Amino acid sequence: MPARIGRHLIRMKADSEYCKLDFGALHSPQNHGDNEMAKAHFGRREVEKFDLPPLCMKCGQPTDHRVSKRFAWHPGWVMILIFVGLLVYVIVAIILTKRMRLSIPMCSRHLNHWLLRNLIILLGFGLFGTLGIAAVYLTIQKQHEDLIKYLYGVAIFGGLAWLIVSGVIVSNSIRPSQITDRGMTLINVNKEFRDAWDAIRGATTADKTLTSKPDDDTLGFA
Numbered sequence: 001m002p003a004r005i006g007r008h009l010i011r012m013k014a015d016s017e018y019c020k021l022d023f024g025a026l027h028s029p030q031n032h033g034d035n036e037m038a039k040a041h042f043g044r045r046e047v048e049k050f051d052l053p054p055l056c057m058k059c060g061q062p063t064d065h066r067v068s069k070r071f072a073w074h075p076g077w078v079m080i081l082i083f084v085g086l087l088v089y090v091i092v093a094i095i096l097t098k099r100m101r102l103s104i105p106m107c108s109r110h111l112n113h114w115l116l117r118n119l120i121i122l123l124g125f126g127l128f129g130t131l132g133i134a135a136v137y138l139t140i141q142k143q144h145e146d147l148i149k150y151l152y153g154v155a156i157f158g159g160l161a162w163l164i165v166s167g168v169i170v171s172n173s174i175r176p177s178q179i180t181d182r183g184m185t186l187i188n189v190n191k192e193f194r195d196a197w198d199a200i201r202g203a204t205t206a207d208k209t210l211t212s213k214p215d216d217d218t219l220g221f222a
């Protein structure tokens, strides 16, 4: 059989299997939950070819809502360059940063998953940063000396609390563990969503055995 026809037949089979997937059945009230987290890979060519399953990426609930989200990532070792110099770090980080946009299914409860995270981080940074600068300014100006110790207290302890809260929020949020020219790996993805997506992109795995340019599948999955 010519390779072209074989490829076409496999694609048809994959398409029909995709149509048969029952996403409602994949969701069961007993085992869905925010704490069943997994790692999922999204090849750039895969996400062009296939729609993501209509399940919330955070909790696994069936949903029709989509959130367009652009992820950015650079290798972790770049952070070490902060000790060399902030400008060096910024330049290398900008050069090495990879981006990838996804249209992500999210239920109404999790539509603002990243917005709330970013608001808490930015507002806290603005608030405690401003208090810290105000305290230093008043110290230099030798004004309101009775107020200064309270300002330092709030800026330091509030800032520490904000750092801890931000760390917990970021560690629980859906975020990339790697982005390359070929695709992206997201962590903290709902396991049911990941299983449904793997069932869909399993078609791609079959398809790529007949193509000379396979998607990057070398990252491994939890």
Ligand SMILES: [Zn+2]
Binding pocket: 056, 057, 058, 059, 060, 061, 106, 107, 108, 109, 110
């Ligand atoms: Zn949800």
